[in-house]
Amino acid sequence: HRIHFCFHSVCFVAKFDISVPPSPQVRVYGQAMVLPCTFPVGNSWDPSSSVITWQRGSEVVHxxxxxxxxxxxxxxxxxxRTRLYHDEMERGNASLRLERTTLGDAGYYTCSVTTQIGSQKKSFSVKIGAFYLEPFIHVSLLSNGRIDLLISSQGGYPSPSVQWLMGDKEDLTNVTFTQLEQDKDTKLYNMNSKLNLTSVINTSITFIxxxxxxxxxxxxxxNLFSGEFSSLLVLSLTCHYLGDNLKHLSLRFPIQSLQNPSLCTCLFCYG
Structure with missing residues (x-):
């Protein structure tokens, strides 16, 4: 469809062209998302003779x-959950706002616009992701001298990549056990990853x-520190925040005075 413009009896022809994102869009689970779509309005906007339709596949969204x-x-x-920006339609805004985004909202969306000067529809892909929550670090001191490190995080999507390192280079991921469970209702992932250590003398572990x-x-x-003849285990946790800000937590455990077969504590970083 084309738009005709005339100036001093000279006419120009322009294509009626709506605009949507050229690449897949990623939106965050649980938040509102705006799906952009704009169109040319020409010299005037007549809502009574215009049609705006949003679809995901064959399903009508709005x-x-x-x-x-x-x-x-x-x-x-x-x-x-949906609304258009009625006050901005006269300026060519056909964008759709969708509240309380779920994983089921992912897919291909089509914006269709028909006005007095033209008609067109375009589609683009929308992906939904969810941030993993601040992980808990569970430290189990076993009576045989071994230590289990269990890190848990919840509510993320899609499934994450997990890596364990000792020092700066040695990759321990292949000797760890990572379990992912998907919530039957929300489809979000819960992650548990465990590393077993037989020695904790000056051990530095990185979880990613x-x-x-x-x-x-x-x-x-x-960081785990325990001298050969020491009666204490020192656990140091470094928390990374945006802007390269760091926060250090430190706990001390009496190893020789354990009364139970195991002792467990939990650490997590917070703002």
Whole structure:
């Protein structure tokens, strides 16, 4: 469809071209998301003769025609969660706001616009990700001298990559056990990853969790110190924050005076 402009009896022809994102969009679980779509309005905007429709596949997400929202055919999945920017339509804004984003909102969305001067529709992909929560670090001191480090994090999507390092280079990931469980309702992942240590004399461990979809990286440096004849285990945790800010936590455990087969404590970083 083309738009005709005339100036002093000279006419120009321009294509009616709506605009949507050229690449896949990533949005965050639980938050509101805006799906951008703009269109040319020409010299005037007449809502009564214009149609704006959003679809995901064949499912109707939101419709506007006869000058108002038309939601009779809206998919139940989107009920009470969508709105258009009515005050900005006259400036060519057909963007859709979707509240309380779920993983089920991922897919290909199509924005269709028809006005007095043209009609067009375009599609783009939307991916949904969820940030993993601050991990808990569970330290178990076993009576046989071994130590179990268990790191747990919840509520993320998609499944993360997990890596354990000793020192700066030695990769221990292949000798660790990582378990992922997906919530049956939300489909978010819960992660538990365990490392067993037989010696803790001046041991430095780094745990790394990455959510590539959202660019999230959680890195925890754990330092364990226990001299050959020492009666104490010193656990030091380094927390990394945005802007390269660091925070150090330290705990001391009496090894020789354990009364129970095991002793467990939990650490986590916070703001």
């Amino acid at each position: 419709s506007f025609y006869h000058g108002r929202d038309q939601l009779a055919r809206q998919g139940l999945h989107y009920a009470n 969790l990455k959510n590539e979809e959202l660019g999230q990286e959680i890195r925890r440096n754990i």
